[in-house]
Amino acid sequence: MAAASWRIVSSSVIRAVAYDDASRELRVRFSNGSVYRYLGVPADVAAALVDPPSGSSGRYFNDHVRDAFDFDEE
Template sequence: MASPDAKQSSCDHRRSHQARWRREMNRDPVQSSNISSVGYDDASQTLEIEFNKGGIYQYFDVPIAEYNELMRAESVGTYFSANIRTSYRYARL
């Protein structure tokens, strides 16, 4: 079993990694009643979503095709809910 210090170190590493992506991620505004902006990083296949209520989440291992479909969707929020929200690992920033 990992010590509390090891767990904290792992948690700190995750936060550090997430904070690094957050600073580098550019998001584009979208028209949606639920989502404010969307960003994508090709190198890490990370999708970043900013919600209108203020939360920012990163979704991991999202293929570029999925991001492109999201951005082309008639309803970004509906596409996100149906195809991304529960399909990929994520972390709240």
């Protein structure tokens, strides 16, 4: 994924994600409108969140992002 453009994902919990290659920051916009920034996320993890092997961005997020990286709320 390229620098920080929002990509809509198929999920009931996550609305969109944006990833910046240079800073390795992943931003996740949830369906409730909140946005969280995850730090130090590898590009392959961010790409898999947009096109998850399981077909579920929400499941992939829970399994590979949520408790794996430092984060803050924007």
